[in-house]
Amino acid sequence: METATLQPLAAALPPSPSLNHRILTATTVPHFKQIHAQILRSGLDISAPFLSRLLALPLASSPSSLDYALSVLLHSPSPDFRLANRALRALSSATDPRWTLVAYGRLRRAGLALDRFSFPTVLRAAARSGCYNEALQLFDEMKSSGVIPDRVILATILSACARTRNLTSGGAVHSYIVESNLSIDAHLQSALISLYSSCGSMDTAQRLYDDTSPKNLVASTAMVFGYAKLGKIAVARSIFDQMTDKDLVCWSAMISGYAESDQPNEALKLFNEMHLLGVKPDQITMLSVISACANMGARDQAKWVHIFVDKNGFHQILSIRNALIDMYSKCGSLVDARTIFDETAFKDVITWTSMITGFAMHGNGRSALAVFDHMISEGVKPNGVTFISLLYACSHAGLVDEGRRIFESMIQDYRLEPKHEHYGCMVDLLGRARLLQEALEFIESMPFAPNVVVWGSLLGACRIHGDVKLGELVARRLLELDPNHDGAYVLLSNIYAKASRWEDVREVRNLMKNKGVIKEAGFSWIELNGHVHEFMMRDKCHPRSNEIYGKLDEVVKELELVGYSPDTATVLVDLQEEEKREAILLHSEKLALSLGLIDSKKGSSIHIAKNIRVCNDCHTFMKLASKVFEREIVLRDRTRFHHYKDGVCSCGDFW
């Protein structure tokens, strides 16, 4: 600790008015330094008002002035808890909460401990700036220093646990509350409900919620959020519908719930409803809406949302711009994505990664790598997600050596630890390039046990290259990990079908039936004139169904003239050949295409999206249709875009 530079008795004297006035009107660091010198000469200890003012100014946000403020504090005659607390409070209310944490770190290193008044301030700052682990650490420190946490602290710390999905710590806090016989008020109850619903423990959350009366807005929102996260969107909706006073936060929770449960259409519908009721969205709502648009891949809707964003002043917010880049990529408009990207002056790691992902999705591996190089030259540090996108870009473009190099570089140059997803991408990359043995060895060299994603990548590669033997082995491993993995059964039977091993196909199918494993239902949608039309397989729900089926017949006949013949090999159901033919011709994307052909002209492009991967037959069908009907067909499947033009697909038939 530094020695005091002033006489302690000086603290008792009132500050001189002129000095006080100078403190209150100071606006720059040099100004403060002058005053500080004067204070030191005068022998008065007025560090507290001095610091309050200094720390309350926006200039305290810069590291150098923060540094100065802290040194004043630490060198003041009596750097005590109260002063430290005042400084921290001033700092936390005026600036980025992170500075409060920085300040706290410096105070600690200088030997100053926090008192019971400082803990809430720093804890809140930690929670607000997303430093949840630090918040938990502070909570432990606080308890061991004998300070009794009050409701405010407990609610804050529960929120930190909820956000980090840390049920262990959160549960401990809950026990602590029960053991210390603290009465649980509405605020704490909501915090607890939020903890359990964030962690997916809906039974516990529901029990606590049932005990609540009347139901409060915050607790109900937490319930909506929790059920939506688990995919129980109908339950979430019924709670939402029962809420009488809805505010922006609960609208947003419900909208993002739909957006993330693959119901982007519902998300947008709800957004419209909210809009009509006059509830003004904020940036968080807009992020969900943009993300819903992205998942839907609806270009007209996307344009509308973009205009809405511009009109309502959200367009300068970086996270919004990032979401827009992603949205346009996923809607098939790489050009628009690129424009926003180029017009974004300050780019963070998400901006760059979104652009890389955009190129990757469209199979443009070289551009993805170029964006990465640019990012590095701009000094932006890539994260784990960036590398997933890069590997994925290499994989879809067949850039094997580049992929290997990037994987190594991730570890060596960027000191990032590859996770399951990264290994999965590498396996995919090697597998696609027919390096199946190397892919298997790669899996065996992993430092941790491979999961279903990693095995699934290899199984997919076995399907592409028709490796029955390895496919069987991999499927077995995969089913050991997850006996109900629908993808494993489907891929395995596809592998058998490709090898014409019908007995085995039947066996896999029976196994699925006995276990009750259901293949995810495929559906497609197409946007025409701002309207989204959805199709299931064999769907006759569309009002123009007759017209669509008539068109489909016509299309099939024309394609058969140029050599198309339905590839029934992958039909899993045991049917007569004629029925198989019918089944495959009624796949949802073919229905969507038929409608698209009716409502578009030669030379235009047709955009279709699908929730699962496109089948072999539909892929061939689209290629031929693009040539015969002179349309560019853009099909987005679960992971990537296929651009069909003049009978060729951009994916090079590996997908």
Add this chain to the structure above:
DNA sequence: CTAGGGTTAG
């Protein structure tokens, strides 16, 4: 004072 909703990948 404190509690509820968010962007890149999988």
